Amino acid sequence: KWYQRWLENRDFVANPESSKPSFSIVMPPPNITGVLTLGHVLNNTIQDILARRARMQGFEVLWLPGMDHAGIGTQTAVEKHLRRTENKTRHDLGREEFLRRVLEWQDKHGGIIIEQLKRLGCSCDWSRQRYTLDDAYAAAVQKVFIDLYNKGLIYCGRRMINWDPAAQTALSDEEVISKPQKGYLYFVRYEIVEEPGRFLEVATTRPETIMADTAMAFHPSDKRYLDLLGKRAWRPLAREKIPIIADEAIDPEFGTGVLKVTPAHDALDFEIGYRHDLPIIDVLTSDGRINCPTVPELHGLDRFEARKKAAELLEVTGLLAKAEPYENNIGFSDRSDAPIEPRISEQWFLRYPKTKEALAVVRDRLIRFFPAHWEKVYAQWLENIHDWCISRQVWWGHRIPAWYRKEKSETRNSKSEIYVGIKPPSDPENWVQDEDTVDTWFSSWLWAYETMGPQTRKKFYPTSVLVTAADIIFFWVARMIIAGLEFKPGKSSRIEDNIPFRHVFFTSIVRDRQGRKMSKSLGNSPDPLELIDKYGADGLRFGLMRIAPTGQDIRFDERQIEEGRNFATKLWNVARFRQMHGPGDAEAKINAQALSIFAVEVLARLNETIDAIESAYREYHFNLVAQRLYDFVWRDYCDWFVEAAKTDIFSEDEAKKKSALAVMDLVLSATLRMLHPFMPHLTEEIWSLLGLGKGSIQFAAPPEKVALDAVADVSESRRFVSANYETVQTARNLRSASKLPSNKKIRFILRTSNKSISEQIPTLSRLLNAEEVTLDPKYEAPAGTPVAVTPLGEIFLAIAAADQARERERLGKEIAKVEAEARTVEAKLQNDAFVQRAPSAVVEEHRRRLNDLNEQLAKLKQARDGLS
RNA sequence: GCGCGGUUAGCUCAGUGGUAGAGCACUACCUUGACACGGUAGCGGUCAGAGGUUCGAACCCUCUAUCGCGCACCA
Numbered sequence: 001k002w003y004q005r006w007l008e009n010r011d012f013v014a015n016p017e018s019s020k021p022s023f024s025i026v027m028p029p030p031n032i033t034g035v036l037t038l039g040h041v042l043n044n045t046i047q048d049i050l051a052r053r054a055r056m057q058g059f060e061v062l063w064l065p066g067m068d069h070a071g072i073g074t075q076t077a078v079e080k081h082l083r084r085t086e087n088k089t090r091h092d093l094g095r096e097e098f099l100r101r102v103l104e105w106q107d108k109h110g111g112i113i114i115e116q117l118k119r120l121g122c123s124c125d126w127s128r129q130r131y132t133l134d135d136a137y138a139a140a141v142q143k144v145f146i147d148l149y150n151k152g153l154i155y156c157g158r159r160m161i162n163w164d165p166a167a168q169t170a171l172s173d174e175e176v177i178s179k180p181q182k183g184y185l186y187f188v189r190y191e192i193v194e195e196p197g198r199f200l201e202v203a204t205t206r207p208e209t210i211m212a213d214t215a216m217a218f219h220p221s222d223k224r225y226l227d228l229l230g231k232r233a234w235r236p237l238a239r240e241k242i243p244i245i246a247d248e249a250i251d252p253e254f255g256t257g258v259l260k261v262t263p264a265h266d267a268l269d270f271e272i273g274y275r276h277d278l279p280i281i282d283v284l285t286s287d288g289r290i291n292c293p294t295v296p297e298l299h300g301l302d303r304f305e306a307r308k309k310a311a312e313l314l315e316v317t318g319l320l321a322k323a324e325p326y327e328n329n330i331g332f333s334d335r336s337d338a339p340i341e342p343r344i345s346e347q348w349f350l351r352y353p354k355t356k357e358a359l360a361v362v363r364d365r366l367i368r369f370f371p372a373h374w375e376k377v378y379a380q381w382l383e384n385i386h387d388w389c390i391s392r393q394v395w396w397g398h399r400i401p402a403w404y405r406k407e408k409s410e411t412r413n414s415k416s417e418i419y420v421g422i423k424p425p426s427d428p429e430n431w432v433q434d435e436d437t438v439d440t441w442f443s444s445w446l447w448a449y450e451t452m453g454p455q456t457r458k459k460f461y462p463t464s465v466l467v468t469a470a471d472i473i474f475f476w477v478a479r480m481i482i483a484g485l486e487f488k489p490g491k492s493s494r495i496e497d498n499i500p501f502r503h504v505f506f507t508s509i510v511r512d513r514q515g516r517k518m519s520k521s522l523g524n525s526p527d528p529l530e531l532i533d534k535y536g537a538d539g540l541r542f543g544l545m546r547i548a549p550t551g552q553d554i555r556f557d558e559r560q561i562e563e564g565r566n567f568a569t570k571l572w573n574v575a576r577f578r579q580m581h582g583p584g585d586a587e588a589k590i591n592a593q594a595l596s597i598f599a600v601e602v603l604a605r606l607n608e609t610i611d612a613i614e615s616a617y618r619e620y621h622f623n624l625v626a627q628r629l630y631d632f633v634w635r636d637y638c639d640w641f642v643e644a645a646k647t648d649i650f651s652e653d654e655a656k657k658k659s660a661l662a663v664m665d666l667v668l669s670a671t672l673r674m675l676h677p678f679m680p681h682l683t684e685e686i687w688s689l690l691g692l693g694k695g696s697i698q699f700a701a702p703p704e705k706v707a708l709d710a711v712a713d714v715s716e717s718r719r720f721v722s723a724n725y726e727t728v729q730t731a732r733n734l735r736s737a738s739k740l741p742s743n744k745k746i747r748f749i750l751r752t753s754n755k756s757i758s759e760q761i762p763t764l765s766r767l768l769n770a771e772e773v774t775l776d777p778k779y780e781a782p783a784g785t786p787v788a789v790t791p792l793g794e795i796f797l798a799i800a801a802a803d804q805a806r807e808r809e810r811l812g813k814e815i816a817k818v819e820a821e822a823r824t825v826e827a828k829l830q831n832d833a834f835v836q837r838a839p840s841a842v843v844e845e846h847r848r849r850l851n852d853l854n855e856q857l858a859k860l861k862q863a864r865d866g867l868s
Numbered sequence: 869g870c871g872c873g874g875u876u877a878g879c880u881c882a883g884u885g886g887u888a889g890a891g892c893a894c895u896a897c898c899u900u901g902a903c904a905c906g907g908u909a910g911c912g913g914u915c916a917g918a919g920g921u922u923c924g925a926a927c928c929c930u931c932u933a934u935c936g937c938g939c940a941c942c943a
Contacts, residue, residue, distance in 0.1 A: 577902030
């Protein structure tokens, strides 16, 4: 219900004319037909935390959301649907009709994720929501294409590319994932033409491409084969004479040291073929079947079927020497997971501009990476960068703005006349437009600034920080940097105005408990919407952030989301407790003189927490921020302060009561504001419930540290508080060790001459659930009375019939423990080197500790001896 | 082959030179006036291994093992 109100108040809408300093984030656009995953939850929660925190700090905040058309992904999904429902391919429908169907699909399934992000509580400026296929955006993509073409950086050429036979398109190098694959290494015998009966043996993993061999090659220094140079060999399938050549690229150590050169189907072979001017024979179809009518046994077979069949054919003719099991790396399509086929094809390529500059802006920290070690990965990529194959044989996307003069052929042909421009040529009947679209990333790399109008850009570009998973560092992050440097509109001469972002925070990747990547097919990906239903959006957000380490993957465990929910409940309950004692005070002022020692303690800890989360934020350590807040709220505030303060809260003394409630309000108010970026809904609810501020908590300033200067002896008070708390813990342990139920009211006697303790007796009794705690400086305990040594003195349990034997045993254990520690400390102090070289404060600390331990020991022994 | 990151309690993880931590799980007690999605207490670690630096190492250095990731190779 709060979310709706925030939207109505236009709280998330950025004003480019604001005089406030700006803070901006562009959302990595999810796929239009995507649904929310835990990765999205993590990523967008982080962005929301940053945006909300900045809003509280008084920045004018723009968090710009949007979606990506996801060319191959969306097209594949629609094609699959078509095949299932109508048993048709996109070619059956034709381009126009197919695109109409995609739009239909988009209307039906698109944009779901936006609604899901709203359920998470994301404070995006929805009025600026963008899509990579918006008209203006599409025009910008075209313009960039044309500009780069005119600069000679984009060119059309016949090259070796990565072909995805399943998706039927070319891919960039980055979209190929190499995985080890089990197969065989076939040793095939090629007969020497000039020396019948002599064979050249070659090791290959791909016998099905033998028909495309156009040479045999060995290393020029390889003596084994030197005499064959210039001779020819019989190609065993599609029998033909092929030359035997020498080339430096061959590794004499591999297999037999001989390579069959297949320029059409291997990148290395292509280069060798180019050097030796070899013919290129392509024996594969675009969907990965054999196209070689001269070998009818193989023609039409799938490439993997053909591999087995080719081996069989060689076997029967005696040309297969052997086949060894072999494991090598094969490229797979990132999209379809089909094995990639290296293929020569006419495609569009981009020679990256500004690579040196892109390297420099990160090296010189104009753009900072968090964690910084990704800088190395980024640099490695840029230093070995290759031209980017940007054309995709896909219909869904930004069509390439290139036309070819109609001649003999109507397909793309780099040798024919090319026209590149926004509008079709003036005599369209003589031209045919390129069928292809550009790589989706060729549109997303403009995302940082093409999503903004000139005015917005003026205020909010460069963006403050980019939040993304590291797996798209090359696809997106690096390319956006290049794009910003090369063609941000209204480019400035100052490089720091052109970079797309100042910080990049790389999030973890969410894995399952076994460490596997989340995936639909594994079914190990929980539905975030169900998690929200179960644990609340705030519980999910907080739970996830608390376990999200920086620079490492997350092992997701639903129990940790449960903890997030539990924490939310805890916070809610303590707020309810506060509410029971009247309305909160927005201007809660504390009176330094009236503060209880416990209040001083909790305020001091609040100050420490404020400092700690401030420095954790600086390094984007969200898990530390969450953990600190969790500990502070639960331990320091609820368990200790509130419990101790109940003495004052329930007391008849109005002044004490008021002071305690004021401290409660002050701490709650500060805590809520610190938690708001993580748990926006709950904190807003409590904020308004207790009336802790005038407006929405969203624009409340972050808490400042409480000035404790007016409090006399802060450190003295704090030492006394921890002595009290330690005494409580020791006494509770004594009760538990004596097997007394925790609800049984019992009497404690504290033997001490320290008078200032008497004031804390009611609180000690409360925390110990004691019937009473009496002070007696000269208490003589009956033999067998359970006793423990505390910083405040010896505490005794008043119970009727003590079991002497058990008590002796307990004391014995206690003594052994203390003795052991005392020995360790003493040994250290007897080490001259330590005493001389360690900082004096550390040595002092050890001395004090040893004193305490010895004192404790003496008292414990005395107690034991009293047992007779 | 090159590079990066990890290895701490049964599980998930904090902890960058000075007495090993949290939550969950487990055990015992407890529905005591916010909270059983809770409270109290407890059990549980030669910090992957070996060497080194240091008065002192989970932490710094070297090597090894092991897991994961990226790049290159991949006939």
